[in-house]
Amino acid sequence: MKYTEEHEWLRVEGDVVVVGITEHAAEQLGDVVFVELPEIETMVVKGDEVCVIESVKAASDILAPIDGEIVEVNEALVDNPGLVNEDPQGDAWFFKMKLDDPGVLDDLMSEDEYKEFLG
Amino acid sequence: MERGQQGRNMDPGQSGPTGRGSMSDTQTDLRRTALHALHLELGARMVPFAGYDMPVQYKLGVMGEHLHCRAKAGLFDVSHMGQVILRGPDAALALERLVPVALVELAPGRQRYAMFTNDAGGILDDLMVANRGDHLLAVVNAACKAADLAHMRENLPELEITEVTDRALLALQGPRAEAALAAIVPGVADMRFMDVADHDWNGVTLWVSRSGYTGEDGFEISLPEAQAERFARALLAHPDVAPIGLGARDSLRLEAGLCLYGHDIDTVTTPVVAGLSWAIQKARRAGGARAGGFPGAARILAELEQGPPACRVGLRPEGRAPMREGTVIWDAAEGGRNLGGITSGGYGPSVEAPVAMGYVPNFAAEPGTRLWGELRGKRLPVTVCELPFHPTNYKR
Numbered sequence: 001m002k003y004t005e006e007h008e009w010l011r012v013e014g015d016v017v018v019v020g021i022t023e024h025a026a027e028q029l030g031d032v033v034f035v036e037l038p039e040i041e042t043m044v045v046k047g048d049e050v051c052v053i054e055s056v057k058a059a060s061d062i063l064a065p066i067d068g069e070i071v072e073v074n075e076a077l078v079d080n081p082g083l084v085n086e087d088p089q090g091d092a093w094f095f096k097m098k099l100d101d102p103g104v105l106d107d108l109m110s111e112d113e114y115k116e117f118l119g
Numbered sequence: 120m121e122r123g124q125q126g127r128n129m130d131p132g133q134s135g136p137t138g139r140g141s142m143s144d145t146q147t148d149l150r151r152t153a154l155h156a157l158h159l160e161l162g163a164r165m166v167p168f169a170g171y172d173m174p175v176q177y178k179l180g181v182m183g184e185h186l187h188c189r190a191k192a193g194l195f196d197v198s199h200m201g202q203v204i205l206r207g208p209d210a211a212l213a214l215e216r217l218v219p220v221a222l223v224e225l226a227p228g229r230q231r232y233a234m235f236t237n238d239a240g241g242i243l244d245d246l247m248v249a250n251r252g253d254h255l256l257a258v259v260n261a262a263c264k265a266a267d268l269a270h271m272r273e274n275l276p277e278l279e280i281t282e283v284t285d286r287a288l289l290a291l292q293g294p295r296a297e298a299a300l301a302a303i304v305p306g307v308a309d310m311r312f313m314d315v316a317d318h319d320w321n322g323v324t325l326w327v328s329r330s331g332y333t334g335e336d337g338f339e340i341s342l343p344e345a346q347a348e349r350f351a352r353a354l355l356a357h358p359d360v361a362p363i364g365l366g367a368r369d370s371l372r373l374e375a376g377l378c379l380y381g382h383d384i385d386t387v388t389t390p391v392v393a394g395l396s397w398a399i400q401k402a403r404r405a406g407g408a409r410a411g412g413f414p415g416a417a418r419i420l421a422e423l424e425q426g427p428p429a430c431r432v433g434l435r436p437e438g439r440a441p442m443r444e445g446t447v448i449w450d451a452a453e454g455g456r457n458l459g460g461i462t463s464g465g466y467g468p469s470v471e472a473p474v475a476m477g478y479v480p481n482f483a484a485e486p487g488t489r490l491w492g493e494l495r496g497k498r499l500p501v502t503v504c505e506l507p508f509h510p511t512n513y514k515r
């Protein structure tokens with residue numbers, strides 16, 4: 001698992017990478033009540049706002065962690081946004097991206113580095 | 120209270136789940152209430168709000184706290200709010216010069232909602248005024264209290280105006296609030312909505328009012344800071360009482376259709392446009408015993424006679440996406456007119472859907488009117504509806 005400073009996790013599954021938000025992020029956001037997912041087959045650039053997450057009080061975005069194509073989204077989150085709080089690093093993945101160059105993940109944090117980042 | 124634009128990036132450490140009130144973004148120089156240590160002990164997440172370091176939520180989280188307060192009882196620290204004593208032979212008549220509300224008829228032991236108006240008829244702050252026998256007690260918003268004090272001192276020179284700085288203010292709200300408070304302060308069960316009275320708790324004099332900011336039955340209790348933590352612990356020892364932060368305080372008041380100063384009402388909204396005409400009694404209206412005589416009376420009385428050009432309405436987004444403060448409201452899915460905007464909005468945990476309040480022109484204010492809110496570049500349907508979103512539960 002790799003981590004970004006925006007509190008996303010990335011897990012490689014073959015030639016795709018699965019993206020979600022960390023337990024820390026989910027805990028900080030509080031009860032998630034709304035999730036808006038990107039369209040599949042969208043080409044995104046690292047830093048693009050690709051998902052909207054709303055908790056009771058605040059709106060946040062998930063930014064694309066790398067360049068590439070969105071190949072799958074987790075429709076279960078639309079019907080059950082609370083899944084983000086229940087299982088942020090498991091069932092509550094947000095989207096999958098095609099991973100053309102696994103090397104782009106080298107810049108991201110390892111689990112230990114993310115823990116250190118959280119302080 | 121103040122702007123609270125939500126952060127639009129995934130930076131949950133910074134974007135506190137409060138749309139309310141921070142005056143400063145710095146952690147320095149924040150004031151602390153008498154319950155600050157207790158908040159930390161209870162696991163609160165603290166945020167700057169109106170110059171104070173305040174709990175935005177505890178371990179239950181905003182949703183859990185909101186639902187707990189609606190089902191049982193919630194304890195809120197509202198010590199950041201201003202408590203001001205006004206003394207003088209005709210204090211009520213004098214204070215009427217600053218508010219469009221009848222205070223002369225306010226009986227001892229009763230409280231009324233009021234607002235300071237400006238010369239344009241806008242609202243400088245909203246407040247509660249209690250007749251405590253030989254004086255009035257005003258409770259004002261934290262972010263406005265310095266300006267309110269200056270305003271009262273400048274315009275009511277004949278009164279002795281004292282800010283109460285040594286008393287905490289707690290609110291206990293919810294259907295079990297009466298039982299929980301009466302368990303340690305038996306006399307409060309006899310109070311009705313908007314009554315005020317002194318009660319004794321272990322030799323401590325509590326200034327109690329039966330009121331609040333959640334739409335639920337409940338009490339606000341002013342007591343000396345030195346005893347506040349012990350009193351709060353005594354309430355929290357009741358199995359039905361949980362501590363509630365500012366996050367749920369905001370979602371509770373939004374569902375109850377109550378205005379948040381600086382958001383739903385401000386210096387450019389008149390009480391009439393804001394839907395607060397009910398707070399302006401006959402005595403202060405045209406033809407009344409003490410008609411006018413407050414700042415902005417010409418405009419406010421004219422709006423009462425002729426109807427306001429726009430009004431505050433409830434708005435229910437049809438989809439699941441919350442529409443928050445600043446969302447623009449249109450009268451068509453494409454093209455059309457920009458009618459106004461949302462002033463408070465979010466998810467209503469008891470309504471189990473997004474809810475919002477905002478201003479629209481009168482022609483679009485009829486409940487059932489379908490309008491469109493612009494969210495991230497897309498117009499999504501909203502329906503005008505009656506306020507409150509959640510029925511109030513006052514003990515009248």
